[in-house]
Structures are given as C-alpha cells and as structure tokens.
Amino acid sequence: MMVKKIYIVGDRFNKFADNENVVSVSKVESDLFKGSLNINGVVYELGQGVSAERVRHILVEVKKYPGLDKYFQFSEIEKSYKNLVHKFNVANSMITKPEKLSANRYRTDVYIDDQCDDIKDHITGQHIPGMALSEACRQMFLAVTELYYLRSQLFSHYFVINTSAIEYYKFVFPLDISINYMIDEFERKSHGSLKFSVTMEVIQAGKVCALVKYGFSTYESKFLHEKESEAAIKALRQDEEVLHA
Known part of the structure; x- marks a missing residue:
C-alpha cells in the first residue's frame, strides 16, 4: 500500500x-x-x-x-543555542546547530516558529515571507561564526554587516527548508577582527529558492564601542554645525 x-x-x-x-x-x-x-x-x-x-x-x-x-517521521527540534543566534526568545531562533561539511562549507535545517517576530505579522499568503528567509540566513552566519571561529576567543565581540544582497527565485512554502553556507573569503584583521564574505543557498525540494550574500566583520566589543562613541559624537557635532549655519 x-x-x-x-x-x-x-x-x-x-x-x-x-x-x-x-x-x-x-x-x-x-x-x-x-x-x-x-x-x-x-x-x-x-x-x-x-x-x-x-x-x-x-x-x-x-x-x-x-x-x-x-x-510520526520526526523528532524533537534542537534549535541553535540562544548565544549562537543572538536571540533571547527561543521562538525567534530559526535554525538548528550548523553542521560543518568541510573547511568552508556548512549546512543547517530551518525550523520557523509561527510565533516569531518575522512571521506573526507578515503572513499574507501560503508562502514563507522573504524577510523570514533573510533572517534565517542572518542567523546562520552568526551561528557558524560563533561556533567555529569565535568560541576560543576570551573577549566579547560584535558583528557588523558590511554588505548584503538577496535574490529570490521561487516561493518557499512551510515544508522542509535547509541552508547551504559557503565562505568565499576570510581574513584575520587587527584588534582581533575577522572579516568574511559568504554565500548561502536556501533549499527546498532540492532546488535553490533564494541566494543570499553577506559581507560582515567581527570586532572586539570594547574596540567597536569606542569607535561607535567617536562616530556618535562626530555626527552630533555635524548636526550642530548645520543648525548654526
């Protein structure tokens, strides 16, 4: 039968x-x-x-x-730990723990809770909203970097997105979804900073439904906070100059 x-x-x-x-x-x-x-x-x-x-x-x-x-052909969902995807509410975590396939390739399964922030106010049809797929990919680069590149670092760190681009090819529906992750470029910079260029494929039924590219860097939190404070002060001064012009 x-x-x-x-x-x-x-x-x-x-x-x-x-x-x-x-x-x-x-x-x-x-x-x-x-x-x-x-x-x-x-x-x-x-x-x-x-x-x-x-x-x-x-x-x-x-x-x-x-x-x-x-x-019942499924088991309990084991999502990425909160510190891997930077989410305190487990409903907002969208991926499982990334699996390392080779030096520069990783994969994960996507499990989206319909109570997550990127879904509950944005479902207009039968498909998964594009912003939810984008967020799943963002979580993927966070989790891979935290798990495989930053775990041994003793200081806290901060992520900065430099570039992002996404192309949607097909509707993605509430069925099996996975993400293939490839590191295209990786560089160790000064002050403990890491710089990445990555490509991700959103997969459903063996087809690439979306292609996502990110360029991002990690910085020691103290170093970045100092730079951020300097930039904030500079922006305020420039604003004052405009008001007094």
Whole structure:
C-alpha cells in the first residue's frame, strides 16, 4: 500500500493547511486528544510554523499509544543555542546547530516558529515571507561564526554587516527548508577582527529558492564601542554645525 505524507504546519499557515496532505498543528493536537487521528495509509512529517514546545508535546502524547510513533517521521527540534543566534526568545531562533561539511562549507535545517517576530505579522499568503528567509540566513552566519571561529576567543565581540544582497527565485512554502553556507573569503584583521564574505543557498525540494550574500566583520566589543562613541559624537557635532549655519 502506498503511504501518503501529511505535513503538520503552524496555525498561522492556515491557507496552506487547506491544501491536501497538510494539517494544522491544532488539528493534530485535537485529534490526538480525542483519539481520532487518521493513521490509515499515512505518515506525519513536520512542516514549518510549529514551536519546539508543541512538537515535544505531540511526541509525548504519541508515546501514550503503543505503535503510534511509527506514523510520526520526526523528532524533537534542537534549535541553535540562544548565544549562537543572538536571540533571547527561543521562538525567534530559526535554525538548528550548523553542521560543518568541510573547511568552508556548512549546512543547517530551518525550523520557523509561527510565533516569531518575522512571521506573526507578515503572513499574507501560503508562502514563507522573504524577510523570514533573510533572517534565517542572518542567523546562520552568526551561528557558524560563533561556533567555529569565535568560541576560543576570551573577549566579547560584535558583528557588523558590511554588505548584503538577496535574490529570490521561487516561493518557499512551510515544508522542509535547509541552508547551504559557503565562505568565499576570510581574513584575520587587527584588534582581533575577522572579516568574511559568504554565500548561502536556501533549499527546498532540492532546488535553490533564494541566494543570499553577506559581507560582515567581527570586532572586539570594547574596540567597536569606542569607535561607535567617536562616530556618535562626530555626527552630533555635524548636526550642530548645520543648525548654526
């Protein structure tokens, strides 16, 4: 018998959930509670929009029914640590811990919580908003750099974006999403600074749906704060000169 995949998505993706083979997380939770979940010739996969907490809750409930776990083809979501993606609210973390493939190549899986800041006020159709994909890629360069380049540094540091560009090729829907990350250029500068040029591919169904490029640098926090203060004072003085002209 052919087995059909059904994707579980967050409630904010209600328009996408109207499609065949898609169901909202609230419907799954309700059917589990009532003991009326459809398991005839289906398996459940995790789409986008479901919080890590609700995924955990579903899997706990599934274990209460012997044999039911074989119909659920996913495990708990292990998102990047807060210090890797610079987010205090776990709902705003969008990626798993980056995996190192080679010296300059990394990958991650994307899990977007529909309660995150970049989603909850910006869903206008069935697809993932472009700004959410951009934020996932921003988190990727933070996480890779924090995990593989800055972990051994004893001082705190600060990221500065120098350039950014993104090209969208296809709609990205609330299904499996991954990011391929390539370091194009890397340079160690003075004062402990690091400079990167990177390219990222947003992948869905084996296709590149968006291409993202960032140029960014890291600085020792104390050094950058001094430079920032100098620039702020200079900007205020220039503003005063304009007022008195």
